[in-house]
Amino acid sequence: MNIEELFNQLLGGNIVLLVLAALIIIALFKAVRIVPQSEKYVVERFGRLRTVLGPGINVIVPFLDRVRHKVSVLERQLPIHSQDAITSDNVLVQVETSVFYRILEPEKTVYRIRDVDGAISTTVAGIVRSGIGEMELDEVQSNRQQLIAKIKHQVADAVDDWGIEVTRAEILDVNLDNATREAMLQQLNAERARRAQVTEAEGTKRSVELNADAELYAAEQKAKARRISADAEAYATEVVAQAIKEHGIESAQYQVALKQVEAMMEIGKGTGKQTILMPSNIVDAFGDAFKMLKGRA
Structure with a gap:
């Protein structure tokens, strides 16, 4: 065996070793997955759900398992949505809503719903219209917290199958059309005028009552003074009579x-x-x- 043949054998053996080492490094690289605290990884094997990786260091089977989805578990806010609704007393209102949510079970979210934000927005719109349709305009204005609690509860029930938690629902504003706003303003002014008249009447009544009480008190004091004077006169008469009787x-x-x-x-x-x-x-x-x-x- 000459030197050239020996060199070729060594070179061939080194190439194999290098290839094996590269394969081992690649396998290790694919087997180890470091997941951030704010995310979860959905792993598939041959196109089917294999597992969900949580935060930290995770090991999967290289070349068989594949990280298919990287899902953020941070709280998200839907864009402010404006929609029309009609109250039970037939008043058209425009409601602005905002919803906050976060993904708890990403395996449900990625396999059961395509557009999460759109689905939640549609669900919220239907619940808001239904809730406002059962309330009068005054109730919508005064019982906003009750309506918000109802929206949050019903949305939470609706999105439970999607692995989502609704953390907060807000009604940012309830707007009225110009005609309804002017009518409400007139009604408010009329109510203020009525309250002012009632207050003035109650003040006049109270004044009359106080004057009557003062006159009654003065009459009672005068009667009391006359009674005291009469008692004094009667006592003096009695004293004189007793003196006459005795002396x-x-x-x-x-x-x-x-x-x-x-x-x-x-x-x-x-x-x-x-x-x-x-x-x-x-x-x-x-x-x-x-x-x-x-x-x-």
Whole structure:
């Protein structure tokens, strides 16, 4: 064997080894799949579903298994969709909706539905029309949260077979046509005017009630004062009668004369220049008082 034949044999053996090494490297490269946290891989074998790879390092059979679909599991938002609907009281409204969802089971999503966004949009449109058709316009405006909850629940049930979870559904706006908006504005102004009139009437009524209560209170106080004065007069009369009974008529006359003297002394205490009119019998009153006081002494 010459050197040329030996070299050819070594070269042929090295080529085989190189080919085998390349095949092993390619096989390892195809067998190992690193899946990101935000994705899932759908693996097929001979055109049929084999498995779903989760995040991390995964091993598949090279040349037999193939990653057919790479599906993101991040939450997605459908484009804002505007649609017409008619309420139960025959008012045409335009509703803007938005839906958020994420894929939980990609094997269902890729094999059961072609256009996920379009299918969800169509489902939401039908549910919104049905829900608004059962409500009056005032209910649509005031019970928006109830309508949103209903939409989310029904959409979640509808897309469950597609391996999708509806995370949030929103009604962004409910618009009315110009004619309906003007009619509602007139109704709102009329309601405000009615409330203002009611408030004014209630204020007038309250004022009348308060005035009546004040007059009644004043009358009660006057009656109370008269009653107190009458009681005082009755008590004084009773005292005089008791004095007459116990000491005779002279004691009563003495008390009356004494009161007259005290009253005149109070009048005389006034300051400044003043004119005092005194009854003609004031001197007699003083005299009677001194006589009685002397007699009692």
